[in-house]
Amino acid sequence: MINHYETVFIVTPVLSAEQAKETVEKFKKMLQENEAKIVNEEHWGLKKLAYPIQKKSTGFYQLFQYEAEGDFIAKLELAFKRDERIMRFLTVKLDKHAVEYAKKRIEKRKSSAKAEK
Amino acid sequence: MAENSSEIRYLNPPAIDVKKEKYCRFKKNRIKYIDFKDPDFLLQFVNEQGKLLPRRITGTSLKYQRKVSQAVKRARHLGLMPYVADLLK
Numbered sequence: 001m002i003n004h005y006e007t008v009f010i011v012t013p014v015l016s017a018e019q020a021k022e023t024v025e026k027f028k029k030m031l032q033e034n035e036a037k038i039v040n041e042e043h044w045g046l047k048k049l050a051y052p053i054q055k056k057s058t059g060f061y062q063l064f065q066y067e068a069e070g071d072f073i074a075k076l077e078l079a080f081k082r083d084e085r086i087m088r089f090l091t092v093k094l095d096k097h098a099v100e101y102a103k104k105r106i107e108k109r110k111s112s113a114k115a116e117k
Numbered sequence: 118m119a120e121n122s123s124e125i126r127y128l129n130p131p132a133i134d135v136k137k138e139k140y141c142r143f144k145k146n147r148i149k150y151i152d153f154k155d156p157d158f159l160l161q162f163v164n165e166q167g168k169l170l171p172r173r174i175t176g177t178s179l180k181y182q183r184k185v186s187q188a189v190k191r192a193r194h195l196g197l198m199p200y201v202a203d204l205l206k
Contacts, residue, residue, distance in 0.1 A: 008154065008195055049196035050156075059196065063154070090195055097149035105152070 002067050004039070004099050009080060009089035010059035013046060020060045023085050027064070030079060036068035040106050053087050065094070065102055139176030143184075151184045153191035156198045163189060167202035 009027075011020045024043070031038055044061035053059065068076075073091055080089040094102065142148070152158070162170050162177075162185050169189055172182050192198040 010196065050193075050199040050202070051196060053196055061195075088195060090191060092153075092191070095150075101150040101152060 001070055003070060004065070004067055004094035005073065005091055006063065006065045006094055006098075006102070007076070007089060007091045008061065008063045010049075010053070010061055010087045012054070012085055012087050013056055013058045013060065015060075015085060019085070023083065024062050026083075027062075027076075027079070030076065031064065031066055031068070034068065034072050034075070036066045036072060038064060038066045040065040040102065042109070056087065059087055141176060141178040141181060143181040144178060148181075151181070151188045153188040153195070154197070156192050159185070159189050159192055159198060163198070165203065167199045 011023050015023070028038070028041070040063070042063040044063070046058050047061050048058050049056070077089070077091060080086050092098075143151070162175055164170055169186055172179070175182075177185060189198060193200050
């Protein structure tokens with residue numbers, strides 16, 4: 001049964017820029033291999049954490065919003081647990097209100113991005 | 118002379134005892150989903166120490182108070198909001 005999911009994860013800041021990008025690519029590839037349709041992808045970059053996680057006070061935030069099978073999530077979370085470059089991750093199932101909110105959020109970000117240019 | 122000095126009359130009565138009608142802001146502006154990703158909206162439901170405000174203060178209905186608490190807990194998990202803070206606002 002295809003559901004909508006949204007995963008946010010934090011990559012340790014210790015890595016160099018391209019290592020962080022490479023971690024993100026690794027999970028993106030994993031999503032695409034398991035025919036998960038990526039609806040939206042956001043990179044918030046280096047952000048300050050509200051409290052130190054693993055003795056670090058900043059982290060690269062990355063968001064994936066996708067549609068996938070239910071059983072795929074267990075595999076994805078196992079991969080997150082195994083990868084020590086990921087400090088923290090959170091996968092959330094989106095109900096219809098959440099999906100509608102996410103759509104509005106994408107347009108808002110696009111229009112604000114366009115406004116900045 | 119003495120009695121009107123004791124009985125103070127105001128031009129417009131001070132609104133101390135009149136109760137401002139509390140309402141659930143989610144029902145009023147028909148917000149259906151509370152996003153855990155934008156902490157500055159969630160800060161309105163948290164006191165200075167970062168603890169969740171009770172319904173009797175914010176006036177939100179039970180259904181949305183649960184959604185707010187879940188969103189705040191998710192934001193805390195992701196480090197977007199602190200578990201314990203001082204003078205957060």
